[in-house]
Amino acid sequence: MPHQDNIWRPSFLSPIGSFTVGDSVMKNDMTAAVVARKLLISKDNILLSKWSDKLVVKDSLALNVQSIPTHLGKSKVLEELELSVNIFDGSIPIQIVGYQNLTLIDLSGNQLSGIVLDGIGDLAKLEVLILLANRLSDRIPQSISSITSLWRFAANSNNFSGSIPGGIAKHLKNLDLSYNNLSGLIPSHLLSLSNLQTLDLSNNRLEGQIPPVLSPSLVMLRLGNNLLDGVILLTRKTAKLTWHTGQNLTNMNLQGNKLSGSIPASIASMDSLMELQLGENQLSGDIPRMPMSLQIALNLSSNHF
Template sequence: MADVYLSKNKLEGSLIDAFDGCQSLDRLDLSHNYFRGSIPESIGSSLKLSFLLLGYNNLEGEIPRQLCELEKLSLIDLSNNHLFGHILPCLKPTSKGQMEREASLNPSGNSLGVEDRQPPIPIALPVPVEDPSKNKSVEFTTKSISYPFRGVVLNYFTGIDLSCNNLTGEIPAELGNLSNIKALNLSHNSLTGPIPSTFSNLKDIESLDLSYNNLNGEIPRQLINLYSLSVFTVAHNNLSGKTPEMVAQFSTFNSSCYEGNLLLCGPPLAKNCTGGTPPSPVPRPQTHNKEENGFIDMGAFMVTFSVAYIMVLLAIGSVLYINPSWRRAWFYFIGESINNCYYFLVDNLPVPARFRRFQPCV
């Protein structure tokens, strides 16, 4: 039995004895099921294993170190489980095409001396004949999208997806030695420490997702040399310092790739590294001479207006109380005003006949 494809079948149970006697196992896809328990250490006996897809299950425990013994392993998907512990620094996924190329470039296994080196000769690798048994597609998340891969292309693709688990500790610097890896997803864990500067050696990487962790420190400036990188996100960490220069492929990454890092500054973020605050907006041209930068405190305005109104009423009352002549004049004025208002209403508004007019007492 070389290939096992049992993805999306609602299977459940433990994998404790699943790899006993599976030395010839090549591709294993058990993703999108309900398997539980830990990944058995007996997986190390499957020395020919190239694809290990166990994502979207209920697996627990630590990642077994026996995975480091699988030298032909190219795709590792353990995402969306409940795995904990540290990331193994010895993981070294290598594509089948890369191993064939290295073997053809150096078939004897010995390094050539300086005097024996010749100018490189273009080598046309034979295109492998597609085996119908290998025509089954496998899903792997890269560039934030789950793609179905099938056929010969799988011989030249390498990737690690450990996202959505409970992994802790620092990211091993040894992962920076995976110069041929295409996709690395470590998002949605509890990883700490800095981003390894060795990641600048990932020359072929196209998708790097380190978001939703507890990473700190600065983003290595050397990452701008990853010219194949098309998806990059370090959002929602504790990173600080300046973002990488907006050059080459990094000029295509927007602010969402860096958001959620309060101490991170520089473009494309709005936070300026020099002043620590976003740049002030360009002032609008004024169309008149009146200042527009003032404002009214409505609470203070209402209190001031009420106090002033009460003071005016008290002042008028005090004057009328002290001076009898002014008091008589004031009441005479009020009476005349009431009479004038009354006669104005009687002369200008229609009044039903049943209502009797009466003269006010003067």
């Protein structure tokens, strides 16, 4: 293959002999997406493959083998690891940490179990980490909070337990930990982080009161189906004005908790709010005027109005 073309044509050993992915060719620094389901061999947890060109900048593999291979190309150049929606089982191999240039890891929709090792925090260039829809358990590693480049972390629909690590979202824009077994209090500063835009902690066992300060950057807040109690009292960072901080919120779901008291009248000033879910709580009192922006859903069912 002429080097001047900067073309990567990956070849694999397969049950039917040597297999070259001729339909997945990208040039220069573009991502080469290789889909070779059921044609790849994993031996001793190593993917049997060879490179036909040394100039490889980004790789993105979609595989169909039983366990995550620990050798996936050249560790110094691999930037994107896409292994979603397969039948991988077992644990996440610590060898992944050796791929220090990774910016994206997507292991969603598999049957992975066990813990997420603290070493994941050593991936200093990681921007997106998606672990949703597996069987991962134990605590969410504190080391994730040390990845300054990480802006999206999705670990929903697993079996994680324990408390939410403090500082986990200090660099994140999007955090989804819904549908786990997390318990304890919501970290006091979690909702007030200026970088956070979407937060989903629904369907856990979180308790205590909702932290009273919301960041103006929040667009979506989902805390439904937990054990949260107390009154709804959300204030802006700079002034004690109930609910005024949520000027950019479009979706708020606090349904299925133990919230009591009344709905603050100042909710009417949340001009961007399109969906409000407050059903299945213990709210009472007069129902205030709602924002004119509501158009998706308003749910106040199963309260004490």
